[in-house]
Amino acid sequence: MPELPEVEVVRRGLAQWVAGREIVSAEVLHPRAVRRHLAGADDFVARVKGRVVISAERRGKYLWLPLSGAEEALLAHLGMSGQLLVVEPGSPPDKHLRVRLGFGDGGSELRFVDQRTFGHVMLSPLLDGVPSPIAHIAPDPFEASFDDDRFAAALRRRRTEVKRALLDQSLISGVGNIYADEALWLARLHWARPTQTLTRPKIAELLAAVREVMTAALHQGGTSFDSLYVNVNGESGYFERSLEVYGRRDRPCSRCGTPIMREAFMNRSSFSCPRCQRRPR
DNA sequence: CACGCAGCCTGGGAGC
DNA sequence: TGCTCCCAGGCTGCGT
Known part of the structure; x- marks a missing residue:
């Protein structure tokens, strides 16, 4: 059950393994995983391709990957059972694999795996560096802006x-x-x-x-x-x-x-x- | 506006 | 063995 410390562990992993890499392929295997991406799964896939992951950020239990180009980020919430896994391409598919992203260097791929499907991923605009869907969320107690x-x-x-x-x-x-x-x-x-x-x-x-x-x-x-x-x-x-x-x-x-x-x-x-x-x- | 809660979802385990 | 029911719980949307 990922709370702040678990999400931070994932963020660090993403910063190490995914930042700086170009997304060249994307696949949505379960529509519920992108239900908050209102333009739909096809739009999500089309818009994520060709973007370079700039970094990995987090506020509370949300984490996001700012992308090259427009002020946009790949936003993720793990819900209760979500995982972001960095695995070798061609590894056997996980039972609850929901979204898969492939990179231009042909190296490891990023998988969003979620048994209970409370988690989700989406593409969202960045407003002052924060994804718009979480503008109403307070800073977490480790942020400098927490008062x-x-x-x-x-x-x-x-x-x-x-x-x-x-x-x-x-x-x-x-x-x-x-x-x-x-x-x-x-x-x-x-x-x-x-x-x-x-x-x-x-x-x-x-x-x-x-x-x-x-x-x-x-x-x-x-x-x-x-x-x-x-x-x-x-x-x-x-x-x-x-x-x-x-x-x-x-x-x-x-x-x-x-x-x-x-x-x-x-x-x-x-x-x-x-x-x-x-x-x- | 502030507050509280149903509903979403799946698989493991208990009980029968 | 197989069925039903309960439990885990973050977040959204809606009712009060």
Whole structure:
């Protein structure tokens, strides 16, 4: 389940293996993979050919490849199960291969593989260096343009629960269910804590926790649970060994030994320590 | 405008 | 063995 650290691992792989190369062929094997490219699959294929990949960029969980020519980029979101794989041409097709790009040097090809098809790729204009479809997404906490004070003020204005706010990509991008739970545990906050009751120091602590868990994950190459997520070379990350609460129901909290509990939240799961993270009254 | 939630999608696993 | 149901969850679109 790719969140910011996993997407960053993929971005680095793309920067290393794909930047500077000219796309000469493209094939869309499943229309849903390009559903956000409103002009259709044929248009996507026609317009991507002949373009040189300039670099690999990322904001939150989105990543994009600026292309030569017009101010345009190949934008990708991995969804839950998407992978961008750099493989030798002619390698056996993956079961869930959705899009394939070939390069003029005849070397490795880029494949978008996605079992659950929540991910997508598209071509989009760049506005001030950012793809237009993600203009409404807030910077992620590792960008220079992320403003801690502004985030704190926006959070306190909200009338919602702190975990909902963490998952709201218009407030802070890149945080998904796994790292939200991990950061809340580290900051000793219950997921249902009303945002308007958070003090500025507590918000600073929460932001530090978000950055800490993501930095740790990045150092280990991302998180992987069911091998659906792999980096650009097809190698799984190993961060799941370091998770403190996510997926650890009934196992002891490493701080106090209390069994971790799982609660239903937003049609998914929240994991927390009932002692370290006291539910608000 | 702010907030919350259904729906999208597939395969693995549990239960019968 | 084979069927049904549940679960994973980021994001969009829509209702309140």
